[in-house]
Structures are given as structure tokens and as C-alpha cells.
Amino acid sequence: MVVALAGxxxxxxxxxxxxxxxxxxxxxxxxxxxxDFNHLGLHISPDLDTVLxxxxxxxxxxxGWGIAGDTFATMDALGRLGGxxxxxxxxxxxxxxxxxxxxxxxGATLSxxxxxxxxxxGVTARILPMCDEPVRTxxxxxxxxxxxxxxxxxxxxxxxxxxxxxxxxxxxxxxAAAATALRVADAIVICPSNPFxxxxxxxxxxxxxxxxxxxxxxxxxxxxxxxxxxxxxPAAEMLASLGHEVSALGVARLYAGLVTGMVVDCAxxxxxxxxxxxxxxxxxxxxxxxxxxxxxRLAAEVLAFCRQLGAHAGVAA
Amino acid sequence: MVVALAGxxxxxxxxxxxxxxxxxxxxxxxxxxxxDFNHLGLHISPDLDTVLxxxxxxxxxxxGWGIAGDTFATMDALGRLGGxxxxxxxxxxxxxxxxxxxxxxxGATLSxxxxxxxxxxGVTARILPMCDEPVRTxxxxxxxxxxxxxxxxxxxxxxxxxxxxxxxxxxxxxxAAAATALRVADAIVICPSNPFxxxxxxxxxxxxxxxxxxxxxxxxxxxxxxxxxxxxxPAAEMLASLGHEVSALGVARLYAGLVTGMVVDCAxxxxxxxxxxxxxxxxxxxxxxxxxxxxxRLAAEVLAFCRQLGAHAGVAA
Numbered sequence: 001m002v003v004a005l006a007g008x009x010x011x012x013x014x015x016x017x018x019x020x021x022x023x024x025x026x027x028x029x030x031x032x033x034x035x036d037f038n039h040l041g042l043h044i045s046p047d048l049d050t051v052l053x054x055x056x057x058x059x060x061x062x063x064g065w066g067i068a069g070d071t072f073a074t075m076d077a078l079g080r081l082g083g084x085x086x087x088x089x090x091x092x093x094x095x096x097x098x099x100x101x102x103x104x105x106x107g108a109t110l111s112x113x114x115x116x117x118x119x120x121x122g123v124t125a126r127i128l129p130m131c132d133e134p135v136r137t138x139x140x141x142x143x144x145x146x147x148x149x150x151x152x153x154x155x156x157x158x159x160x161x162x163x164x165x166x167x168x169x170x171x172x173x174x175x176a177a178a179a180t181a182l183r184v185a186d187a188i189v190i191c192p193s194n195p196f197x198x199x200x201x202x203x204x205x206x207x208x209x210x211x212x213x214x215x216x217x218x219x220x221x222x223x224x225x226x227x228x229x230x231x232x233x234p235a236a237e238m239l240a241s242l243g244h245e246v247s248a249l250g251v252a253r254l255y256a257g258l259v260t261g262m263v264v265d266c267a268x269x270x271x272x273x274x275x276x277x278x279x280x281x282x283x284x285x286x287x288x289x290x291x292x293x294x295x296x297r298l299a300a301e302v303l304a305f306c307r308q309l310g311a312h313a314g315v316a317a
Numbered sequence: 318m319v320v321a322l323a324g325x326x327x328x329x330x331x332x333x334x335x336x337x338x339x340x341x342x343x344x345x346x347x348x349x350x351x352x353d354f355n356h357l358g359l360h361i362s363p364d365l366d367t368v369l370x371x372x373x374x375x376x377x378x379x380x381g382w383g384i385a386g387d388t389f390a391t392m393d394a395l396g397r398l399g400g401x402x403x404x405x406x407x408x409x410x411x412x413x414x415x416x417x418x419x420x421x422x423x424g425a426t427l428s429x430x431x432x433x434x435x436x437x438x439g440v441t442a443r444i445l446p447m448c449d450e451p452v453r454t455x456x457x458x459x460x461x462x463x464x465x466x467x468x469x470x471x472x473x474x475x476x477x478x479x480x481x482x483x484x485x486x487x488x489x490x491x492x493a494a495a496a497t498a499l500r501v502a503d504a505i506v507i508c509p510s511n512p513f514x515x516x517x518x519x520x521x522x523x524x525x526x527x528x529x530x531x532x533x534x535x536x537x538x539x540x541x542x543x544x545x546x547x548x549x550x551p552a553a554e555m556l557a558s559l560g561h562e563v564s565a566l567g568v569a570r571l572y573a574g575l576v577t578g579m580v581v582d583c584a585x586x587x588x589x590x591x592x593x594x595x596x597x598x599x600x601x602x603x604x605x606x607x608x609x610x611x612x613x614r615l616a617a618e619v620l621a622f623c624r625q626l627g628a629h630a631g632v633a634a
Contacts, residue, residue: 041358041419071390073408074415081437083416091390091408098391099400102358120398 002303003178003185003217007032007198008047009064009232010224011191012054013289017299018189019055019125020292027125028181029055030208032193033110034130034137034166034201035148039087040078042097043104046149047198048114048129049096056121064232067092086154111175126181130202131172137197138165148197157234161241164196169204174211182211187306190221192287194235195254196242203258212258218309219259220302222287223248226265231288249274256280261309263287263302281309319620320495320502320534324349324515325364326381326549327541328508329371330606334616335506336372336442337609344442345498346372347525349510350427351447351454351483351518352465356404357395359414360421363466364515365431365446366413373438381549384409403471428492443498447519448489454514455482465514474551478558481513486521491528499528504623507538509604511552512571513559520575529575535626536576537619539604540565543582548605566591573597578626580604580619598626 002022004015006029015029029051036045046065053059053067060068070090079085089097096117103113109132118127139151141159151157174182182188193199199221203209212219225248230236236246244250248264252275255262261281264271269284276282283305289295319339321332323346332346346368353362363382370376370384377385387407396402406414413434420430426449435444456468458476468474491499499505510516516538520526529536545563547553553563561567565581569592572579578598581588586601593599600622606612 040415041422042415067394071388071408073388074391074411077384077409077412078415081412081416081434083412083419091388092394094391094411095394095398095400098357098359098395099398102400105358117398 001026001028001181001184002187002189003028003030003181004189004191005030005193005199005202006047006051006191007193008050011047011193011198012051012059013295014189014191014222014299014302015051015125016054016292017289017295017297018303020296021299021303024124028178028185029125029127030130030178030181030202031127032130032198032202034135034204035152035197036134036136037147037149039149040084040089041101043101044087044089044097045100045110045114045129048127049093051127052096052114052118052121052123055118055123055125055127058121066090087149111177126177128175128178128181130174130178130208131205132175133168133172135166135168135172135201135205137201138167139163140165152234157237161196161234161238163242164238166201166204169201170206172205174205174207179207179211182208182215185215185217187217187303187310188212188215188219189302189306190219190255190259192222192224192231194224194230194233194238195251196235196238200254209258216310218261218306220261220263220306220309221251221255221259222263222298222302223251223265223268225251226287227267247271252278252280252282261305263305281305318343318345318498318501319504319506320345320347320498321506321508322347322510322516322519323364323368323508324510325367328364328510328515329368329376330612331506331508331539331616331619332368332442333371333609334606334612334614335620337613338616338620341441345495345502346442346444347447347495347498347519348444349447349515349519351452351521352469352514353451353453354464354466356466357401357406358418360418361404361406361414362417362427362431362446365444366410368444369413369431369435369438369440372435372440372442372444375438383407404466428494443494445492445495445498447491447495447525448522449492450485450489452483452485452489452518452522454518455484456480457482469551474554478551478555480559481555483518483521486518487523489522491522491524496524496528499525499532502532502534504534504620504627505529505532505536506619506623507536507572507576509539509541509548511541511547511550511555512568513552513555517571526575533627535578535623537578537580537623537626538568538572538576539580539615539619540568540582540585542568543604544584564588569595569597569599578622580622598622
């Protein structure tokens, strides 16, 4: 049994790799929901949907969000009616948000709706929100404190990030299915997602750090920074503006005390000694994932690393 | 200045005719909203949209609802996710509901949103909801009391109608723009819509009957029943099951005391003496409207009839 913590695109890629190499029901993905937002009256869960669509094999590989081959008839009509167009929602994608919003308005939890959406799309991995309560990432910038999607999508993450606030975490709790999955996990994988706006918000949910700490399973993170740059998104700029080293070592320092192993790109193998000096093992690997074969190859390497680290704890993955 | 009261398809056709033959800003259409409903978390106003789309020239002539050439990508995806598919919403049509719902959730009135949608679609007629409060038609049937769209769309208006309830009317009020339009109207036209579920709900809004009664303008209704049958929908069956004569005379009796003139189809010219015996004038005309030319021809005849009836009151239309 493997638990992965994931944000959006990079996390979804490794989650898909894990899903591909593990037995159908062996994977649980705990997904960041701190960049969820209400838009056009709809509850939108960008990271949950990216993971859901990627594992269902319908994600749009060109954009990193939405559904492959989707159309934009509603969005175009919305623009003609004066509605907000900055967050592009495809027609098929929109159905997900409509169903989620309707069911949550009727009282269903985000966990419940996500499980039903996954079942409808034929995904046998458990995809879980990090919590069912509203927790939101806010970004402090020279232009003021911005809602995450305002910073990320509307303003194209071009503002300097002076600070990050996770609002609402104190009232959140780990969903029962996520707690159970962590208790029985043979390996815990922190996907190569943005540490500040994907992974640390997940870790802000009260109880999740102790569940991970109490686990006998190895905890392995994959660095989203390769050669001093993020594969996608503003992780490198955030590391820099928040005073961290912009490297896999900088990421490893953020996870020190939590992870037992760190997978870095082969391009960063010179960082292995410094990372191991933090009290964790480090493994260089080809971490840039293109197609599905890349993802499954990296997933297999990560799981082998977990087995190696957790040999004493009976890792079955 | 002309005020038309309208429900869906039949009302929209005559409203379009009036819009075509009158100066751009001379028409106000007060539209039934008692078959509005909340569906998939969206506020849907079927009659307002039919009037809006018809006057904007984008209505789907084949279905009587929705937008010509619309696609159904969201609805199809929704079905795959287990969402309700019985009320078909096209992708472009959906944008209207999303904008309306979002703006109303933010505090805008239905009147305000409708005016903005009409402006966005280039419609210069004033399209007004009958009220901004929620008023809902419920239909008593052998299967119990049904929400209107449940009766009309989901169950294909096949249940016998034993009674009709207009719920919420007591708390409703005539929107200011509708009251003003009625006060300055040179003619008031009751479109050939279903009397029970389109026109009488409008007339149930407190104050509207007295605004019409106090007007010096002629009030002319066009019968939706031709040769004992409804052009579209269940009006004939409702007249029968509710104990009325299924004819233009049956309709005229429903409007007696309110209207000064009744336009009936040429096929029903034998009913003219009986209708006139109710204390109103009656005019036979070709009332079945196909294309736009038909609609404008009938509108011109209705306006000429109004001028004739209202010569003493200075009808300018």
C-alpha cells in the first residue's frame, strides 16, 4: 500500500506512474485542496481534477489542466455575456465542477464527491482531498495579499512572492480514509509538486505530520527542482524570494525531519552529499517525466528506493 | 409604447414580431418566471431565456428552447459523471445560467441580470421578469403535486392536470420597470402563451392586475388555442381537465374583465359572437406563426387592432 502526496501537474504525473506499476487498489493519493476556489458560482478543485483526469487517462498533456480534446463553447459564450474568462473551463471539465458544486450544496463532502467522480471515470486508486474543510493558500506580494488563483492564473504568477499564508488550516482535519491509508502505508511518496503551495498546505492539516511520523514506512520525496529550475510553475522563484537555496538541496531542507529519502535528478547528483548530511538518503534518478513510460519508470525507481530504505519495516510495494 | 405579457415559445414568437415592427425601444416584455427552477445548482429561467434568445435571433427554432447550433459537451460529460440529464442544457445556453446564478448569488436581482444579458445580446427591447421574488408553479396530478419542470420536462406533461398552484405569489411585487412600462403603455398585448402556466402566474403578482385595469391602453390577448388545439404544449389538455371549454372561447372566458380585445384564429371566426358577448371585441387573424415574416404580420395586425380599440385613448403604436 502506497500513499502519495500530490499537488497538480508534476504530482499527477508521478501519481500516474505509481498507479501504473502498482496493483489497481494499492495507491492512495492525498491531494492539495488549498488552491480550490469558488469561481462562477462553482467549487473548483484544480489539483484534485488534474490528478483525477491524469489517472483516468483523459488529462490534456499540452496544457497541464483540463481534459484532452475539450471544447470551450460555454466559456466563449460566457465571455460574450460579460462573464469572467481568465480561468478557462472546458465544456467537459465544466461538468465536473457542476456535479461537484451541486452535490456539495446538497451536503456531500468533497471526499465523497471525489470518490464518486473517480469511480465514474474508472479510476481505482483512492484520490482523497487533504481535508474536507475549506483551507486556502493566500500569497503575499508587492501588490498585496492575493487569492491563490488570482496570483497563479489571473496574474500569471508574475508577482514576487513575499510570503505564503495557509488560511483555515486550524479548523481542518485529515479525512478518515487518508488517516487509514497513512496508518497502513508501506511507503509514503511526496511527489515533485511545489513545496510551498502544494505539499506544505497538505502538511498543514492538523494530524497529518504525526500520522507520517508514526508510520514505519519510508517517506520519500522527489525534488521538483532540477538544475536549479522548476519543471513547471513558480517553485524556483518562490524558493528564491522566500530565502531558500534554489536547488534540490533547498527542497530537501524544507522536508528535513519528515522524509527518510530524497530523489533528485541525475543533473543534481553533486548535491547528494549535502542532502545526506541533512539526515536522509538521496538517490539520483531521471526525474523529468514526459510520457507514461517515463512516469512508470520513475515510479518504479522511487518504489525500489522505498523498499531499500524500508527493508526493515516490511515494505511490500 | 407596447407592453407584452409572455411565457415561452408562443409568447416569444409574437414578442419577436412586435420587436420587429416597433421602434427599437418601444417594446417591454414582462415574462413568466413561475417555471424558473434550480437545477444542477443553477438558476434557470426557461421563459426569460426563450424570449431573450428569440429576440436576439439566436433561438433554436427546431426545439423551442436553447440556442441554435448549440453543442452538448458539458451535458454529455455530466451524464458520464452520473449527473441529471433530463433537462438538456446546451454549452452556450449554460453560460447564461452560470452568469445568472453567479450574479444572483452575489446579490443582483433577476431584473438586473436579465437587463444585462439582453444588453450583451444586443436586444434593445426591455425584457423583464414578472417579479424578482421566487414564485413557482406547482401542478397537481394523480401522481401528486409536481414541480413545474418535473411535470413539464421530466414527465413530458403526460400527467392529467387536476389543479395548478402558484406558490409564493403573495410575497411578490411588480418590478419598478414593469410598473412604469404598464403606466405609460399605449397597448398591452397578452401573447398566445399557456393561460394557466404562463399568463395567470404573471397576473398573480400583486398589483399587476390593477396596473392593467388602471391603464387607458387597450388590452388585447391572442388565443393560444386554434381549432380546439394548442399550437404547442399542454394548454388544451389543461383547459379540458380543469373544466373549461377547449377553444378560443374558453381562453376568452379566462381573460374576461381584463382584456378589451381578443385575437382568434381565422379557423375560429365562428366563435367571435360568443366572445364578443363576454364584453370584448374579437378579431379573426392568421395566428399560426412560422417564420419571422409571419410573426411581424401578426404583430402588425394585433397593433392595428389595438389602435382601433384604443383610438379614444391616443394609442401611438
